[in-house]
Every structure is written in structure tokens, then in C-alpha cells.
């Protein structure tokens with residue numbers, strides 16, 4: 566049985582959503598970032614982590630990639646051009662969405678007051694909107710990569726949910742409808758109902 570370490574409000578939601586999509590049972594330790602509990606699994610105190618037997622894995626994208634490869638679900642097979650395109654999308658989402666939201670969080674509340682640069686926030690919101698317009702254009706079908714859901718969809722919608730929580734500007738209707746259809750999936754609904 567897998568165990569997901571990290572709250573639903575963190576990037577841990579990505580891992581829980583992925584497991585729900587695959588129909589795999591798991592237990593959940595809803596500890597916060599930098600808590601003593603989190604440090605038992607990752608000395609950095611970062612969440613999420615995944616416990617798989619004797620192994621503890623970290624980083625939400627590394628975990629989703631591992632689960633996808635291991636169970637042959639929500640991913641193009643490794644070593645194929647389709648997988649290289651999916652990985653390129655995943656890395657682009659990390660560069661242009663996750664990193665922007667994380668930088669915003671650091672300057673909003675993570676850094677000590679004296680290291681925050683409030684002026685950067687408007688620039689990050691503008692960067693986010695530019696990337697959101699590109700993401701909207703890049704949606705290839707019902708899902709980001711075409712006909713099949715991949716963990717790139719989970720990553721992207723998680724970042725959009727994060728942006729709503731951080732009061733970032735609204736994105737266009739096409740992107741909204743695509744994100745809404747993913748949020749309506751039973752697997753996403755299931756994680757909201759947990760704990």
C-alpha cells in the first residue's frame with residue numbers, strides 16, 4: 566500500500582489525484598511542509614513524499630512519473646517520441662507555472678519579511694497570464710496531450726487551482742472549460758472528499 570505524505574493543500578494533491586485516477590488505494594499522512602513529520606520522510610522538510618514499501622520518493626513530478634511508468638497509466642511509454650513530448654510539456658509547466666507560483670509564494674509569505682520584494686508580484690502575474698494564453702493554445706484535444714489524460718493534465722490543473730487560491734488573474738474560457746472538465750472527474754472529486 567502506498568502512503569502519500571503531505572497535505573491536500575500542497576503539491577501532495579497531485580500525487581493523490583494520480584493514485585485516484587489509477588484506482589490504487591493509498592494511505593495519507595496530511596502533514597505540513599517543514600513539520601517534524603515531513604522531515605521523517607524528507608530531511609529537507611518538503612512535501613510531498615511517497616512511501617512505497619521500504620522506499621521513500623520525493624518531488625511530485627518524479628513521483629507521478631514513477632507511478633505512471635510502474636503501472637502503465639496516465640503516461641506515454643518511456644523511450645517514445647510521445648513521451649518526450651509529454652516530458653517537454655511537463656517541464657514547460659514547471660518552468661512557466663509552478664516556478665512562477667512558487668516565486669510569488671516566496672515573496673508573499675515564505676521568505677522572511679526583509680527578503681521579500683513586493684514589486685515582483687505584478688510582474689509574476691503578467692508572466693502567468695502570458696503562459697496561460699499559450700497553454701490554452703497548446704491543449705490538443707479533450708486533454709493536454711490529445712485523447713488520453715496524462716499527468717501533465719494533473720500538474721497543469723493543480724497549478725491553475727493554485728493560481729486561483731493565490732488570486733491570480735482569470736484565464737480564458739477555453740482553458741477554464743478544460744480545467745473544469747478535469748475537476749469534474751471522479752478522481753479529483755475523491756481527493757476533495759478525503760480526510
Ligand SMILES: N[C@@H](CCC(=O)N[C@@H](CS)C(=O)NCC(=O)O)C(=O)O
Pocket residue numbers: 574575576577598599609610611612613623624625626
Ligand atoms: N518540486 C517539488 C517542490 C516541493 C515543495 O516545495 N513543496 C512545498 C509545499 S507544496 C514545500 O514543502 N515547501 C517548504 C519549503 O520549501 O521549505 C515538488 O514538486 O514536490
